[in-house]
Amino acid sequence: MSKRRVVVTGLGMLSPVGNTVESTWKALLAGQSGISLIDHFDTSAYATKFAGLVKDFNCDDIISRKEQRKMDAFIQYGIVAGVQAMQDSGP
Incomplete structure (x- = not known):
């Protein structure tokens, strides 16, 4: 190897x-502060109602809709952050 x-x-x-x-x-x-009420799912069964959520996220220009349906959000976040890092690194 x-x-x-x-x-x-x-x-x-x-x-x-x-x-x-x-x-x-x-x-x-x-x-x-990035802490806000959780609005992605029903929190009535949980004691915690607040979290630090990624807001206004859209990766359509980086990941196709078809591929997005196959991925959890954290994978999409990692891909987008990786693309940003590559773009930031220069030519």
């Missing part, structure tokens, strides 16, 4: 306060 190395030279980020590195950084500097 060959020993391959990966070097990350760019940044990509999806978070409860922003869907890019720039928007997340601005929100953090402004003291913005």
Whole structure:
């Protein structure tokens, strides 16, 4: 097995306060909280009603609708953050 190395030279980020590195950084500097009421499912059976959710997420320009249906959201987040990191790394 060959020993391959990966070097990350760019940044990509999806978070409860922003869907890019720039928007997340601005929100953090402004003291913005990403915690909000959970609206993705019924929380009546749970004590916790708040969470840090990724908002306004759309990956249609990166992942086809067909492929999105096969993936959990966390996989989509990882792919989008990875694409952002590659774009940030330059040519």
